[in-house]
Amino acid sequence: MKVTRCVIAALFLAVSARGADEVIALKASRIFDGKSNALLQNGVVIVEGDKIVEAGSNLPIPSSAHVIDLGDATLCPGFIDAHTHLTSDFSGDYSQRRLKEVDLNVSEQAIIATTHARATVEAGFTTVRDLGSRFVGSHEFVDVALRNSINKGVVIGPRMLVATKGIGSTGGHFDPTSGFRDFLFGREPDYTDGIADGPDEIRKAVRFEVKNGADVIKAAVSGGVLSLADEVDTPQLTSAEMAALVDESHRLRKKVAVHCHGDEAAHEAIEAGVDSIEHGSFMKPETLTLMKKKGTFLTPTLMATEWIMGRLDNYPPALQAKAKAAAAARSDMFRNAVKMGVKISFGTDAAVYPHGQNAKEFKLMVDLGMRPIDALKSATANDAELLGIGQKIGTLEKGKLADVIAVPGDPSADITATERVTFVMKEGKIIRQGPPAVQKHGNNASPPLTAPAD
Numbered sequence: 001m002k003v004t005r006c007v008i009a010a011l012f013l014a015v016s017a018r019g020a021d022e023v024i025a026l027k028a029s030r031i032f033d034g035k036s037n038a039l040l041q042n043g044v045v046i047v048e049g050d051k052i053v054e055a056g057s058n059l060p061i062p063s064s065a066h067v068i069d070l071g072d073a074t075l076c077p078g079f080i081d082a083h084t085h086l087t088s089d090f091s092g093d094y095s096q097r098r099l100k101e102v103d104l105n106v107s108e109q110a111i112i113a114t115t116h117a118r119a120t121v122e123a124g125f126t127t128v129r130d131l132g133s134r135f136v137g138s139h140e141f142v143d144v145a146l147r148n149s150i151n152k153g154v155v156i157g158p159r160m161l162v163a164t165k166g167i168g169s170t171g172g173h174f175d176p177t178s179g180f181r182d183f184l185f186g187r188e189p190d191y192t193d194g195i196a197d198g199p200d201e202i203r204k205a206v207r208f209e210v211k212n213g214a215d216v217i218k219a220a221v222s223g224g225v226l227s228l229a230d231e232v233d234t235p236q237l238t239s240a241e242m243a244a245l246v247d248e249s250h251r252l253r254k255k256v257a258v259h260c261h262g263d264e265a266a267h268e269a270i271e272a273g274v275d276s277i278e279h280g281s282f283m284k285p286e287t288l289t290l291m292k293k294k295g296t297f298l299t300p301t302l303m304a305t306e307w308i309m310g311r312l313d314n315y316p317p318a319l320q321a322k323a324k325a326a327a328a329a330r331s332d333m334f335r336n337a338v339k340m341g342v343k344i345s346f347g348t349d350a351a352v353y354p355h356g357q358n359a360k361e362f363k364l365m366v367d368l369g370m371r372p373i374d375a376l377k378s379a380t381a382n383d384a385e386l387l388g389i390g391q392k393i394g395t396l397e398k399g400k401l402a403d404v405i406a407v408p409g410d411p412s413a414d415i416t417a418t419e420r421v422t423f424v425m426k427e428g429k430i431i432r433q434g435p436p437a438v439q440k441h442g443n444n445a446s447p448p449l450t451a452p453a454d
């Protein structure tokens, strides 16, 4: 009886000691601060409430601190993925996915999305820029709902910057009715679905999305791989439409990310002043030179092509041909971008492959010539800059939000260590220490959704 009482008292003390102002000291053999060119030994991050109070090498640990020693591991800023679609899963058989897309209730798809959010944060990605969420025949803003639920603590997931519907032209990559029988959904999509033609309608679409909660504007300026009614590299917005898109978004203080495989469309989009080119498969060296000059980010999404190329039988012949063409071009494009010093953001197109495998992008980047330390920076400081929240996250520094993860060993020696995250803290709260709570989805494990992504 006495023992039980002691145990209860000890438990009570342990729980009550974990108050909001408890100081936590995270220790590991190494630390990557998000911006330095090398890891430091004997990493320490001191956390109080939701903020980092101090971070560095061999720091003294306050006697009142609760110490978490993560051993032979590297402390890193929480990773950022600048290109996800958390409300969707396109990873299985393409035709089955299209059928389920019109079968499943959107509310059910929203509930499934909460498991994608959890798998992502448990993989060490504490922030994502979610670039498009659309349900054919529906006007729901599931990405906004998921973001808000995570912010309120109702759902466990990464901090999200959301784009709502992507904006694109009639019949273009984002047209959700492309490939279906004409008027199957009773009407042509319009600006309320993100489909807009002409500069004025583009402005209206941007305004409509911001009104409904968009943090960032996404548009398709060229064709894509997983869409049925377009070629992969044709321009899909005019220069006048792109100028209106960028002007209206920047007036409303929103950044612009554009889906773009084709070189001509990329050149025009960079000239128009977009903030990032997503994919960029066919970009020529001259276009990369322009990107470097203008400071435009490249989000390469190597994982998306990698996944599709590994399972070509999942896709109809027309899409297989587009995937092959994009895959054949993108490796040279990426190598050139690295050599030329174009700003590279880390983004994976999660949803094209199962959520939670985001970190596999690191090895693909390193295999194509990027230094491991630069790949790590792309997913931390670079992405924080692109997202416009570099003052809050992206590095382990005094005053920043305590988004801290740990990977085993030394990721600068073995970049695949990033795929085996052992500890995740977001805003000072421990989300994971040890094995993940959510099993990663298999290829066909969760119902696929919505309109084309890649």
Ligand SMILES: [Zn+2]
Binding pocket: 083, 084, 085, 131, 349, 453, 454
């Ligand atoms: Zn995408």
